[in-house]
Amino acid sequence: MSRPRVIRCAACAGRIKPQHPHVGVEDLETGVEFSYHARPDCQIRCAEETATRLSAGKVYAAHHYHSALCPVAASGFGCTGGCFDTPMAVAN
Ligand SMILES: [Zn+2]
Numbered sequence: 421m422s423r424p425r426v427i428r429c430a431a432c433a434g435r436i437k438p439q440h441p442h443v444g445v446e447d448l449e450t451g452v453e454f455s456y457h458a459r460p461d462c463q464i465r466c467a468e469e470t471a472t473r474l475s476a477g478k479v480y481a482a483h484h485y486h487s488a489l490c491p492v493a494a495s496g497f498g499c500t501g502g503c504f505d506t507p508m509a510v511a512n
């Protein structure tokens with residue numbers, strides 16, 4: 421039996437439940453993905469850290485993982501499920 425992957429927030433080191441909304445920032449070179457809670461303080465850290473990494477010449481793709489209860493299947497933030505209160509400004 422494989423155990424579910426534990427996702428930890430790169431901003432606060434807290435655990436992110438897979439069924440809860442969160443943001444993943446994927447390093448397109450290495451495939452490593454940094455995950456962040458959808459709450460504003462972690463999103464601020466996410467935007468800051470991503471900006472720092474981008475300025476170092478890295479290339480990233482941001483993924484928005486919606487809540488399991490979110491009625492919107494489309495990717496990206498701005499859904500009506502309230503997953504992402506504060507749309508963050510990261511390059512995509
Ligand atoms: Zn967090």
Ligand SMILES: [Zn+2]
Binds near residue numbers: 491492500503
């Ligand atoms: Zn949503």
